[in-house]
Amino acid sequence: MTAQRQERNGWRPGLAFIALAGLAAMADLVAARAATTERVVVDRTTGLALGGFDPVAYFTESRAMAGRPGLEVSEAGAVWRFRNEGNRAFFVRHPEIYGPQFGGYDPIELTRGVAYAGDPRFWLISGQRLFLFGRTETRDAFAADPARFAREAGRRWPGVQETLAR
Incomplete structure (x- = not known):
C-alpha cells in the first residue's frame, strides 16, 4: 500500500475501534436497565415488570x-x-x-x-x-x-x- 493510501485509509481501524467501544457501552446500558436494587425486577426507564x-x-x-x-x-x-x-x-x-x-x-x-x-x-x-x-x-x-x-x-x-x- 502506498503512503498516500495509508494516510487516506489510516482512520478506518480507529473508527472500527470507536464503533466497537460504543456497542459495548450500549450493551452495558441495556443490561443496566433492569434495576437490581428493587425487590421486583423492573425496567428503570418504563417501570415495567x-x-x-x-x-x-x-x-x-x-x-x-x-x-x-x-x-x-x-x-x-x-x-x-x-x-x-x-x-x-x-x-x-x-x-x-x-x-x-x-x-x-x-x-x-x-x-x-x-x-x-x-x-x-x-x-x-x-x-x-x-x-x-x-x-x-x-x-x-x-x-x-x-x-x-x-x-x-x-x-x-x-x-x-x-x-x-x-
Whole structure:
C-alpha cells in the first residue's frame, strides 16, 4: 500500500475501534436497565415488570407473550401488562402465584447470595411457580434439580432482599 493510501485509509481501524467501544457501552446500558436494587425486577426507564410480558401467559400459553399498554396493573412497585382482561383479573386476585418467584431474580444466582436480574425470555415453570433466569445456562442448571435450587434460593432470598432498596 502506498503512503498516500495509508494516510487516506489510516482512520478506518480507529473508527472500527470507536464503533466497537460504543456497542459495548450500549450493551452495558441495556443490561443496566433492569434495576437490581428493587425487590421486583423492573425496567428503570418504563417501570415495567417482565419487560412488558404478560405473567399469566407463561402459565396459560406456555410462552412469553407481550402484554398490552392499555391493560396494566400496578403491584409491588411495578407495572404489569396483560394480553386480556381475564389474565389481568387472575393476576390481581393472585399476584403471589403469577408473579415471578424471588421478584424475578435468577434463583441460581440467589443460591450464591447474588441478586442477578432475570430475563423474561429465559423462564421455567416449576411447582406451579414462574422462575426467571439471567442466562440459558442457569435455567438449564435449575431444570436439572428444581426442588433443590428453589429451596436453597428460598433460604438465601431474605438475606439478599435486605441488600435491595425498599
